[in-house]
Amino acid sequence: MELAAFQFDHARHRHTRGFRFLQLGWSDGNTFLPVTFSLLSGQNQVCGAKADARTHSGKRKLQAQRKAPEVVRELLVSSLSQGVQASYVLFNLWFSSPKMFRQLRRLKLQAVAMVKRSKKVYYRFNGQMMDVKAIFKAQKKRRGRSRYLLSVLVKAVVEGEASTPVTCIPGNLYQ
Template sequence: MSSLPSFDTKNEPKIARSVEKFFKDYKVMELLRRCGLRKSKGIPLWSILSYIFSNVFRDRSMYMQQKSGKCTAGFSKNTYYRFMQNPHINWLRFTILLAEKIINEHLKDLTSDQRADCFIFDDLLYSRTGYKKTELAAKVFDHVSMTYKKGFRMMTMGWTDGSSFVPIASSLLSSKNDQNVIGTTKKIDKRTIAAKRRIMAQSKGIDVVIQLLDQALKVGLTAKYVMFDTWFSNPHQIVQISQRGLNVIAMVKKSSKITYEFEGKRMNVKQIFNACKKRRGRSRYLLSVPVKVGDPAKDGAQIDARIVCVRNRSNRKDWIALICTDMTIDENEIIRIYGKRWDIEVFFKTCKSFLKLGTEYHGL
């Protein structure tokens, strides 16, 4: 008996029509040409790209379709792999341009001006079992299990208005430390797109956040706030984002090395919490204090911000701290807006559970 699962072809026409409509509505081929996609002869690019895009919504890859004898592609696997390995296509720019078209031409008109839209940054583990043959695979720290694993961290930037979430860009992060890189490495012309992506992969996560944000702002994407959790929350990062005209709402890391200026003194968040009187009763927050973020000598500027301490719902004896650079909104609004950061976690869960982007499907 064959161990291959049955492949249902009844939904093939529906998938093809949906992909074709999406390509036409958002002018996908025009965007790809702006990102370096060229083909002078042979199989039309439309056919190749629509097949690859539709494969995400099928239950198996091109290899498995050919093995079962039910491949719907009108071209060989060599054509498929040559397209996927094309070094001239800037896929990062493509996803940013596509997200800009979806957000600005469709979602912005449905979103009230009073609603707070946000950029969200977060990463997740992208583990690889065949890491020794995977280029730049490294030992990376998994924030969930608090252990080192083999693979990459996938840094993702998204946009949300609280109702809709759109992924804008993503970058696989290896390790800056060569000793942690356990996969293969290649020498590539530093002027090419491929070399730039590899340099980004071995950069610090906080630097990649700024790079992705700059590219999104350059094509016309806007938001009122930028949000991230404690792993990217440091004064230098907050000052850099504020200098780009954006406000930050983030969770503060409880570190003795990260300090803020409070009442004329440099103090970390634990010292600030212990030095102030807490609110009693059923208040949504325990403490709210204004601080100054950044050191002019190190960060180039110093900005005003507000730290709001909230009781941890999973541990009533513990507390978490949020920081916001928008001094015009109150504490309840800061807490409410930060709750939208959870949208990116739902996106990660959807990609891994329903689209299987972390296990079966590797057509990145």
């Protein structure tokens, strides 16, 4: 099959041939309605394909070869232009980055996501660039309060652009 690639299955802990399924949906808290989707390929393709950007299938093939955060933005822009109304975007930590928060802010959307604990991603906190783990480590635990209830206002900084305010709430700090 064209563009099928070896994908890592996190449930089975092994590689399988196929695609990653990226789905965008709308929810009111009780109901989930699928809005659009994209099948994503990977680096280790089993069978490549030539894509003609003039056709619908060619556009899908080109989209399948782009990075997931770029495709998320495309799906959001497409859905918003077709009349889907949303104030918030909920996603997992795979997509949480200062760049993504900035792009969502440009679309006038708020994000709800667990923030990556990575030494490569930094946020501005008290005038210093710090990673998420260092930010929460710097916060003192308040007596009688769970550390999981802590939230911190930081700024997501993308080079060459104005900073974006982000409220960080810790995921699992202790792993």
